[in-house]
Amino acid sequence: MDPVEEIKAKLDIVEVIGEFVALRQQGKNLVGLCPFHQEKTPSFSVNREAQFFHCFGCKAGGDVITFWMKYHNLGFNEAVEDLCSKYGIELPKSKEVLPQSIKALYAVNEAAMDFYKRALADKEIGRSARAYLEKRGLNKEILEEFGIGYAPDSWDALSTYFQRKGLLQEGLRAGLIGKSRQGTYYDRFRDRIVFPLWGMKGEILGFGGRLLEANNNEPKYLNTPETQVFQKRRYLYGLYQNLVEIKKTREVFFVEGYVDLLTLKSYGIHNAVATLGTALTPDHLKLIKPHISEITLIFDGDTAGRKASLRVLPMFVNEEMNPKVVLLPEGHDPDSFLRERGYLEFSKLLGKATDLIEFYMYAVSKEARQREDLVLAIRELLKTIKKISSPLLQGECLRKISLNMDMSYDLLLSEMERIDDVECRQVVEGTINVQGMRIKDMEALNLFYYSPYLLKEVSVTELRHLQVSESTLSLLEKMKEQVDAFGKIETDALLQACGEEEACKIREVLLAPPIFVAGNVKRTFQMLKDQLKCNLISAKVEEAKAKGDINLIGTLLKQKADLIKNLSQNI
Ligand SMILES: [Zn+2]
Structure with a gap:
């Protein structure tokens, strides 16, 4: 058995943490004073059922290995070795103890990069993409160094390839493909130049894609979603390739996009990095x-x-x-x-x-x-x-x-x-305003987590009209994907597919009891759904206005009026 799996199966997180932190039972969880920040009242919780810890104060949290890493200030491999020797678990000869789930993500990303590179090199398929890159002045050496490729203008080129290779499930987990309501698979990147996002050991963590030609229906830049190995706010594009030069000059230029970085490189500026179209974070600076x-x-x-x-x-x-x-x-x-x-x-x-x-x-x-x-x-x-x-x-x-x-x-x-x-305090959480009834991000997550079947009754498009933070939306989408595919939420798999910000939210949902019960669930959901429909119609009205389609505007406004009438009857 994989040592990581074995540690998780053999050790009880409550017993391991209990050696270092005094814990007492409170409801279904155990609580104590957090070892990672100064506090007088306990906000540190341990959940035996799902085997994780979480602090509501400093937001530290994770599984037993994460605890060991943080508490003893060790890297992942060291923590695994340490736990194995302490609790008598045999380590395999090879030093490499990357969890299987991470190795699989690297492998599927590698396969995708090869696929995209071949498409770019293809005489027919890659023609317009090659012309575009040439116009941008990006030469062969740079394309090769950064592994740049092209996602063909097709809904299922990569999905079909993955299907043949038996990589569909991993492709889903890596966010390279999606699954429709009808159960068919589709490619995330279509007609885009694709930029692999390299990790510091030369592994591929994810991808960014830029539209070849601007079109109003799709964003110009698109990244793969956050996974176990890829977090936007901790990622700097070009750091892997440019680190030697950055260390040599002790100087760095920050630019806003990957194409900028590549252009700089083609003009001989080798000490730049780029954020992935996001604001700069403290994590970027620490890197x-x-x-x-x-x-x-x-x-x-x-x-x-x-x-x-x-x-x-x-x-x-x-x-x-x-x-x-x-x-x-x-x-x-x-x-x-x-x-x-x-x-x-x-x-x-x-x-x-x-x-x-x-x-x-x-x-x-x-x-x-x-x-x-x-x-x-x-x-x-x-x-x-x-x-x-x-x-x-x-x-x-x-x-x-x-x-x-x-x-x-x-x-x-x-x-x-x-x-x-x-x-001075910033407002972090977005709120949903349902006809005067306000539901916060955490409440929406709580509602859907404890009544997952509801996710079957909303479409992804409708979800996107929830006014929630980006990480909450991405979590809801992942939960929906699971419910559509398996009929339920697999908490372990969900946590593995998440970045730290999302994982933190799941932990807080798991530690809280369901907020909405029985009839309340249905009522809340109905209101939420009506509100989403309203938002969706409003968006369509704006579109129709832009096109000057008066008939359509009329129909839409009538629909909206009917909806609102229904809404007020429900309340
Ligand atoms: Zn804490």
Whole structure:
């Protein structure tokens, strides 16, 4: 048996953790003081049934191996070895103890990369994709180094290939293919240039795809969903290929997309990384920080530069990093700028990079029409600076503003002190508003987790009209996929297919009892469904308006009115 499986089968998480943390029974769970953060009242729970732990305070959680890793500060392999020797489980000779589920994900991704590369090389199928890449100036060496390929313009090219190879289930788990309501399989990427997302050991963690030709029905960029091995907020595109150069120069450029990174590379700039179209996270910074002493953010010309700089500021300051910023001219990203204006102009721009706070103040004073705008913007900045944990670094920021705006330091300080702490707290969870009845993300998850059959009665499109956070939606989609395929939710498999943010949510659902019971479930669901239908119709009305289809608008509005009438009768 695989040692990881054996550890999980043989050890009881309650007994293992019980050696280090005093636990007492509370309902179906055990609780104690969290060993991972300071606390006086217990928010650390252990669930025997599903064999996991979770802290509501610091959000640490996972299975018995995760506990061992965190508690003893060990890597995955070390923790497995340690647990095996402590509890008398025999380790196989080979040092490699990657769980089977992870090996399988790497393997299916590898197979997909080969498939996409062959499609790109195919004389007929890959013709337009090759022309596109050539136009972008990406040469063969770069395409080969990054393993770039093409997903054919077909609903089932990859699915058929996977079916032949017996890889359908793994393909589903990797998010490369999906399963329709009718039970047929379809490809996630169609008519897209496909970019493998490389891990630091040269393994393929997932894929990003860019549409060959813009079309209104599909997003220009699409990534595979988060899996056990791939988390967007911890992933930097190009780090694997560029790390040597980054370490050598101790400097890194952050760009917003993978094509930008590749263009930079084709112009000889080998020390860049890209986020996957997401905002920069503290995890991104932690990944890069040990290797660099200088960091430059390159913002696209259409990025709301002021907003973007405000968002990343506290993150950098908390990591004691002082990045520089380059804002490209309007309408340009690094790719278009380099191709139109050339390397020399680009390096001139880089030479003009400014300090982040100075950049913000500059953007503000350019935008502000009157003194009041400026005051508002400074207040916004002070709110951000208040989130910085070190008073010393806070002072440093205030000094910069005071210099830039010619305002007294003490005035800025007293203004910052006045800002209410509540204003500084960010709203994380989205809420669904059902005709005056509000359901939070966690409530929606609780409803569907404990009454999974309901997921059969909503379509994926309808789900997307729930106003919930991205991670909640992705979880609901995964739950629906399982219910459609197996008629129930397999918690273990679900946890394995999830990124940490999603896993954290499942753990919290599992630790809570069902919120909605008996008749309440049906009623809540009916209202939710009606509301979703309303949202869907509203979206269609907007479409019809854009097309000027008056008949259709009329029909849709009538449908919506009927729905709302029904809704009020139900309440
Ligand atoms: Zn904790």
